[in-house]
Amino acid sequence: MRIPDDKIEEVRATVELVDVAGEYTRMKRSGSRYKGLCPFHDENTPSFTVDPEKNLYHCFGCKAGGDLFKFVQEVEGMSFIESVRMLAERAGVDLPEGDAPEESDKRAGIHHALRFAANFYFKRLMRSDEGEAALRYLHERGFEDDTIKEFGLGWAPDAWDGLLEAAQEEQIKPETLEEAGLVKARKKSDGYYDRFRGRIMFPILSHVGKVLGFGGRILDADDDAPKYINTPETAVYNKRRVLYGMHQARRAIRDAGKALLVEGYTDVTALHQAGVETAVASSGTALTRQQIELLGRYADRIVLLYDADEAGVRAAMRGIDRILEESLAPYVVALPEGQDPDSFVFERDAEAFREYVEEHRDDFVAFKYAQAGREGQLDTPESKAEAQREVIRSIAQIPDRLTQDTYVERASDVLGVPDIHLHEPPPRRAACGQRAATR
Ligand SMILES: [Zn+2]
Structure with a gap:
């Protein structure tokens, strides 16, 4: 139309x-x-x-x-x-909904199907008996209706064809739903079935607010099914390019000049509700170059909030180098043990959370060196030198010379090594070879 x-x-x-x-x-x-x-x-x-x-x-x-x-x-x-x-x-200008777009325009068809699905799930959550348990669960976890609305959370009914049937009434073809990652083709017979069943739905939006896909969280914790499932890669959804919450966070990130990177969907929604509106999450992937580029349009600092366990530290380490390569400034904050941002802001409050982040924020030089210390790498002269080299290698990733210099100064303080020894980073390749040889 x-x-x-x-x-x-x-x-x-x-x-x-x-x-x-x-x-x-x-x-x-x-x-x-x-x-x-x-x-x-x-x-x-x-x-x-x-x-x-x-x-x-x-x-x-x-x-x-x-x-x-x-x-x-x-x-x-x-x-x-x-x-x-x-x-x-x-x-907020209402357009005539129109017919489903021509099949020739595949991407538009997929977007249409995704928009329809987001609406369908949202209404099931807010205005149906079958969504009641899910809504109660969200309320019990502390989520308010305004937050549910802002993030467009929904409920996928516990049925094989809930979405499928509703979409067909709207002339959306099952093939298009499949291309959108919303249904799967049956293996042994003809036909399709809903991918998301009995799940709380988190729409994943592009930073300008288009629905690209969904994350679905199981409601019944005893169920053997995985806790979360996500839309697979489709013609419109590439998880490497998307950050959950970016659409809602982008203004706050631009105003603050910094973004707070957290783990999960509920961390993002809980933080936003508490007033920490710079929170986003890289869903289902380690932080990618494309996601950092996206953040770089709005901010020059990225604060990584990570779990203090081994996997969390490793992820933070990788994130730091990627962020440096993209000329942004990484900071890291370890969460108190056994806490996630979601539980933190609900048990305490946003102010306490902000204070915690301020007090525990490390620049990457301090973080890397402290981590080396925790791993016992500062105990022998050889491993200590290697830990120092590791920091210098990270500094060498920074494309901008001026920024590099300020970090060299900082490293000199932290490592207790004169500046002059820090300016010439050892070649990365040789160092890698060395490590490979000793393995
Ligand atoms: Zn131009």
Whole structure:
């Protein structure tokens, strides 16, 4: 169905391009315009401008330019219609729902199916008898209705064809549901069945708010089924590129210049509810380069909140080096033993949580060296030197020379080694070879 012109104009008049662009790159006022680093090409000095009067953008570097819709199409790789739908949702402009999109437009079909599913699950949770137990469980865990709404939590009925049937009534084909990761094909007979059954649903949104997939948490803890299942990779969902909670967190992250990286869906929702709105989670994957890039559009610091167990420390170590490579500043905070952020903010409060993070925040130099100490690596001169080299190698990952220098100074303090010995990092390759040889 065509979108009426007056609706398109209403969206254009309501949404400020500078706000939308500000979600992809930090925009600063410069005279009558706004300037920022171009989201379409690599650059170090801003040549991307937005004219807030005309609601148009132009880049002097790569010559990209156009209006609100063009910007979203280009930056999100969407069709015109998709860009209008996305911006209309944001502006609160109601568009005619229309028929299911043409099968030829596969991605649009998948997005349509996902949007439908998110609505379906949400209504099942909030307005049906079958969702009652799940809603009670969420309330008992301390989640308020506003949070449930903000994150669009839902309930997948404990049935083989709950979603399947409802979607077919809306002319959404099972094949499209399968492509969206919502149903699976039966192996021994024809037909499909719901992937998510008897689960609390956490929609995974793109940072601009499109439903890309779901995480589903089992309600009945005695069940043998895995606690969480997630949407598999699809044409629209690539878990390496998405951070859970980014859509809700992006403004707070931009304002604070930093992001708080936590483990799970409920950590994110609990922290947001408590007022710690910079929390996001990399769901189902170790922190990836693409996720750090995404955060880098909004922030220059990433605080990793990790479990003080072995797996948690290893994940933090890996995260640190990735973050450094992307020219962001990593900080780490170990959680008190046996606690997760979710239980922490519910048992105590947001203020206590913030204080804890402030007090226990380590920069990576201190963290790596302290960790070496905990592992007994500082006990012999040889292993101590290796621990120092490890820190220096991390510093060498930082692309920006000035930042490197400040960390060299910091390392000099922490390691008790004169600066002069820190400036020439040992070649990484030789060091790796050495380690491989001793294994
Ligand atoms: Zn450009």
